[in-house]
Amino acid sequence: xxxxxxxxxxxxxxxWIALGLLVALVxxxxxxxxxxxxxxxxxxxxxxxxxxxxxxxxERLARHDPDWTAWLAECSPTERRVLESEVDxxxxxxxxxxxxxxxxxxxxxxxxxxxxxxxxxxxxxxRLEALSWLALLDYPINIDRLRKRCSSDPDERAAVARVFYExxxxxxxxxxxxxxxxxxxxxxxxxxxxxxxxxxxxxxALLETGTSQWTDWSDAVLAQALETLQxxxxxxxxxxxxxxxxxxxxxxxxxxxxxxxxLGTYAWHPDxxxxxxIVWLVADxxxxxxxxxxxxxxxxxxxxxxxxxxxxxxxxxxxxxxxIVADELTERLQxxxxxxxxxxxxxxxxxxxDQPRTG
Amino acid sequence: MIRDVxxxxxxxxxxxxxxxxxxxxxxxxxxxxxxxxELRHRVRESRWTAAFNxxxxxxxxTVAVIVPAYNExxxxxxxxxxxxxxxxxxxxxxxxxxxxxxxxxxRLVDAFDLREIDAELPLDIDSAPVQGIYRSAIIDxxxxxxxxxxxxxxxxxAGIWFTDASLFCALDADSLIDRDGLLGAIEPFLRRPDEMVxxxxxxRAANGCDVEYGQVNAVETSDSxxxxxQEMEYLRAFYAGRLGYSRLQGLxxxxxxxxxxxxxxxxxxxxxxxxxVTEDFDLVVRLHRFLTEKGRDYRVEFVPEPVVWTxxxxxxxxxxxxxxxxxxxxxxxxxxxxxxxxNPRYGRIGLFVxxxxxxxxxxxxxxxxxxxxxxxxxxxxxxxxxxxxxxxxTVTSGVGILFSWFGILSExxxxxxxxxxxxxxxxxxxxxxxxxGYRQWKxxxxxxxxxxxxxxxxxxxxxxxxxxxxxxxxx
Numbered sequence: 001x002x003x004x005x006x007x008x009x010x011x012x013x014x015x016w017i018a019l020g021l022l023v024a025l026v027x028x029x030x031x032x033x034x035x036x037x038x039x040x041x042x043x044x045x046x047x048x049x050x051x052x053x054x055x056x057x058x059e060r061l062a063r064h065d066p067d068w069t070a071w072l073a074e075c076s077p078t079e080r081r082v083l084e085s086e087v088d089x090x091x092x093x094x095x096x097x098x099x100x101x102x103x104x105x106x107x108x109x110x111x112x113x114x115x116x117x118x119x120x121x122x123x124x125x126x127r128l129e130a131l132s133w134l135a136l137l138d139y140p141i142n143i144d145r146l147r148k149r150c151s152s153d154p155d156e157r158a159a160v161a162r163v164f165y166e167x168x169x170x171x172x173x174x175x176x177x178x179x180x181x182x183x184x185x186x187x188x189x190x191x192x193x194x195x196x197x198x199x200x201x202x203x204x205a206l207l208e209t210g211t212s213q214w215t216d217w218s219d220a221v222l223a224q225a226l227e228t229l230q231x232x233x234x235x236x237x238x239x240x241x242x243x244x245x246x247x248x249x250x251x252x253x254x255x256x257x258x259x260x261x262x263l264g265t266y267a268w269h270p271d272x273x274x275x276x277x278i279v280w281l282v283a284d285x286x287x288x289x290x291x292x293x294x295x296x297x298x299x300x301x302x303x304x305x306x307x308x309x310x311x312x313x314x315x316x317x318x319x320x321x322x323x324i325v326a327d328e329l330t331e332r333l334q335x336x337x338x339x340x341x342x343x344x345x346x347x348x349x350x351x352x353x354d355q356p357r358t359g
Numbered sequence: 360m361i362r363d364v365x366x367x368x369x370x371x372x373x374x375x376x377x378x379x380x381x382x383x384x385x386x387x388x389x390x391x392x393x394x395x396x397e398l399r400h401r402v403r404e405s406r407w408t409a410a411f412n413x414x415x416x417x418x419x420x421t422v423a424v425i426v427p428a429y430n431e432x433x434x435x436x437x438x439x440x441x442x443x444x445x446x447x448x449x450x451x452x453x454x455x456x457x458x459x460x461x462x463x464x465x466r467l468v469d470a471f472d473l474r475e476i477d478a479e480l481p482l483d484i485d486s487a488p489v490q491g492i493y494r495s496a497i498i499d500x501x502x503x504x505x506x507x508x509x510x511x512x513x514x515x516x517a518g519i520w521f522t523d524a525s526l527f528c529a530l531d532a533d534s535l536i537d538r539d540g541l542l543g544a545i546e547p548f549l550r551r552p553d554e555m556v557x558x559x560x561x562x563r564a565a566n567g568c569d570v571e572y573g574q575v576n577a578v579e580t581s582d583s584x585x586x587x588x589q590e591m592e593y594l595r596a597f598y599a600g601r602l603g604y605s606r607l608q609g610l611x612x613x614x615x616x617x618x619x620x621x622x623x624x625x626x627x628x629x630x631x632x633x634x635x636v637t638e639d640f641d642l643v644v645r646l647h648r649f650l651t652e653k654g655r656d657y658r659v660e661f662v663p664e665p666v667v668w669t670x671x672x673x674x675x676x677x678x679x680x681x682x683x684x685x686x687x688x689x690x691x692x693x694x695x696x697x698x699x700x701x702n703p704r705y706g707r708i709g710l711f712v713x714x715x716x717x718x719x720x721x722x723x724x725x726x727x728x729x730x731x732x733x734x735x736x737x738x739x740x741x742x743x744x745x746x747x748x749x750x751x752x753t754v755t756s757g758v759g760i761l762f763s764w765f766g767i768l769s770e771x772x773x774x775x776x777x778x779x780x781x782x783x784x785x786x787x788x789x790x791x792x793x794x795x796g797y798r799q800w801k802x803x804x805x806x807x808x809x810x811x812x813x814x815x816x817x818x819x820x821x822x823x824x825x826x827x828x829x830x831x832x833x834x
Contacts, residue, residue, distance in 0.1 A: 014750040021757035032768045036780040043778055125407050132410040189549035190409040193416035220553045231417040319482050346481045353478035
């Protein structure tokens with residue numbers, strides 16, 4: 001049998017491949033070692049600059065007049081870069097007058113003005129960096145410009161809404177909430193947290209946005225909006241909650257469970273409580289909905305409601321749901337532990353024995 | 360006559376091996392280039408951190424860190440102590456003592472003032488019988504489940520069925536996780552809460568590193584040749600291989616040493632397979648199958664920056680046992696899930712990723728082993744010219760070195776944990792030296808593992824545990 005390729009051709013091909021490989025290896029080795037050496041030198045310089053800058057920065061922050069202008073004039077380019085990182089870090093953790101001091105330093109570093117520029121370019125990360133600076137600084141912002149230029153990128157929408165929240169612009173809750181929920185895609189945590197901050201003390205904006213838009217939202221977004229309501233303070237009792245009640249009959253279990261969580265915030269009010277049919281809710285076929293009912297609504301019930309829950313628990317097939325009942329109603333079940341279903345009693349015993357977990 | 364038949368057979372085999380080699384390397388090039396693209400994307404993305412305090416967010420998910428422990432007495436207290444220092448507020452630490460025959464449980468009880476919860480657990484735990492559940496009196500978030508021995512997968516299942524957390528992180532007891540490692544691994548879940556089902560971080564060899572109070576202080580290469588080879592291998596596997604498959608949305612392995620999963624989904628598919636000796640690979644393949652069959656949109660991602668540090672085997676017998684187990688597990692899962700291989704129903708997983716794994720990881724070392732026998736025979740019979748053989752060997756070694764150096768370049772280009780250029784040179788040296796003896800040894804190990812698998816060997820193999828030696832020990 002002869003070889004399908006003559007030996008000479010094969011030898012030549014292998015030689016060329018070997019040569020190509022040699023070139024690739026030399027380039028890869030050069031790039032690797034070069035990058036490593038450059039990175040190492042840059043690290044050393046940066047570490048040395050950080051060691052010089054950090055104590056001086058904190059010493060000046062403690063002064064009444066830090067005199068940033070004079071200090072910055074003495075800083076090298078590496079030291080200024082270190083300072084920018086420090087400013088970023090400190091602005092994320094400081095509050096009050098300390099934050100104001102750092103903002104004054106940021107102004108001297110011209111971070112606000114520089115943050116404005118990348119927002120006009122197409123690079124996603126540079127825009128997000130710019131928006132982060134705008135959220136952290138007290139640099140003046142143009143609300144309409146931000147709103148109009150905001151793309152559909154969920155991170156970018158969250159970042160713009162965050163700027164509105166941090167700058168406490170007029171109608172920040174309404175404008176930011178509408179901006180965040182103008183989507184079919186679920187919000188990233190940054191977006192969810194911003195939605196929460198915008199509505200934390202008064203969720204009227206979220207409730208009103210929901211009233212007009214909830215049927216247009218995807219199930220995931222709807223569940224996120226409802227879950228956010230659960231964490232916010234209750235709105236006035238005349239707030240538009242009708243759509244939240246409608247969600248109790250939604251076809252998606254996660255939406256039904258989130259609606260129960262949202263209404264749990266209002267369940268202390270007799271008008272709301274009277275509209276919540278516990279028996280119907282704990283008959284839901286999905287255990288997540290039943291768990292939400294036990295978690296968010298059981299504490300608001302009277303003795304009759306507790307008895308209803310205990311009776312329902314006898315047929316409850318989900319152990320975790322029963323654990324929630326025992327967890328939420330520990331003291332009331334202990335006070336009246338006659339005729340507890342055996343599995344509920346077992347859950348109660350566990351919850352009582354594991355006090356550190358249950359508090 | 361016999362010689363003629365032999366010549367025909369050897370010529371055909373040589374050409375088949377060559378074609379196989381070309382095919383395998385096309386796959387590697389595709390995966391490694393994808394890895395480089397993905398790394399560039401990740402490095403860019405890592406430049407931006409959203410301006411908010413994620414720990415203060417009410418939607419920040421709780422994670423149960425589940426640590427299966429079997430005869431881990433020398434390391435368990437250090438490991439758990441390191442976990443309590445993790446930069447992640449909403450966590451529950453669930454250590455599962457998997458019927459250890461040493462003092463693992465006693466060490467935990469003493470170090471963390473564990474108290475047994477004096478009641479019967481009202482949950483059905485899908486694992487070997489649970490003997491007791493303990494909570495720490497000094498660290499509220501620490502729970503220890505003491506159960507009968509059932510293997511690593513079974514121990515993880517005990518934790519998965521116990522916890523209420525929406526996500527769980529499987530972590531080896533003999534590993535050390537970066538302080539912000541969990542935070543890094545959860546990032547994809549925070550960005551895409553609806554699609555993400557699993558993420559995995561990098562695993563690296565800690566043998567040469569300086570460890571202080573459960574944290575890797577300075578990253579250095581090991582003085583040991585065996586450890587050094589593995590340091591380079593891990594870099595190549597994670598920075599080039601897994602990153603590339605992740606880019607191609609075909610990540611099949613999330614290391615058992617460090618992986619984050621959605622708890623409800625893993626329960627839905629029945630948890631880990633306790634009979635598998637590579638339960639991590641098996642679980643991810645089953646997740647792919649389940650979610651593809653259900654038609655759900657989902658993602659399994661590799662996150663390169665968070666690192667878990669592990670003590671790699673430091674002697675040939677232990678390394679051999681580990682690698683044979685890995686190979687047997689791979690073959691076992693590929694055979695069990697053979698219905699997915701080449702099946703268009705499973706999309707890119709069925710049509711590309713599973714066949715690519717079978718080819719590169721399953722058949723690759725076996726064919727290489729055959730080559731080491733056939734080629735000298737072919738030279739002896741005059742079928743292959745010695746010069747051609749030398750050239751071919753040069754090319755294969757060159758390709759191997761290039762792939763290894765790709766992994767090192769990726770590390771240097773991105774997160775640069777090895778900050779001393781001398782360590783980088785050592786790693787590159789190992790990338791060259793592995794072609795002399797080590798590759799051949801691995802081919803032999805694969806054949807031996809296949810033989811063991813065919814014999815029905817499902818054993819895990821003993822692994823020696825040693826304490827991480829840190830600067831605080833030598834002070």
